[in-house]
Amino acid sequence: MIIWSGLGFLIPVIAFGCLWLVLGVTDFALGADYKTGHDWLLGASLLLSGIVSWFLGRFLTARQGRVTIDKNTGEEVLVTPSNSLFFIKMQWWGPIFFFLGLVVIVLDLIPKG
Template sequence: MLIWKGYGFLAFLVFLMSFLVVELAVGEAFYRTHRWVDFFGFVISALFCYFVGKKLNNNKGKVYIDKKTGEEVLIKKTHSLFFIKMEYWGIIFLVIGCIYLFLYIQVVKAFY
């Protein structure tokens, strides 16, 4: 696919689902008044993408021999979203979550 390869689409789905899990865990009223809990949604998606991506992209692949040239060609299946491997999305989600939390704290300080 143009947007994802393999199971790379799971990075986006888990990102969306992690916020739903956080909202269900803390309750809708608390979630709407305390937006800092969104950070845990970023952490859940980051952990999932990093560890599952590492596991999926850690395959050895297959070696084929080209009949014309005699060269060995390694074919590996990768799992990526927007040309970024799934385990790197875990790092991206964690960095975005930290930035989000920092900016949220700055906004709260400005109003109180």
């Protein structure tokens, strides 16, 4: 079960979109056979996903919320939407994706065998 609030559903969309973009550019520039055995492409797409998630999350968090008036107390309350996936805010998926991308790239650089 996927749990999100606000625009949190965009996080997997960003991840798959960045993967699609990196693999598409690689196919165009280096040929379709290049991506076989090159895991760093997944790492690069995760790095890109991290950057996009961080800046989009920061932008959405910085937007002005809606001011409402509490009927019981008469006080103004600022209501800001939360954009999260699995209770993690969108901007914090940026470092998660970035760290995973670095791990994938480093593991791909380690000689196998």
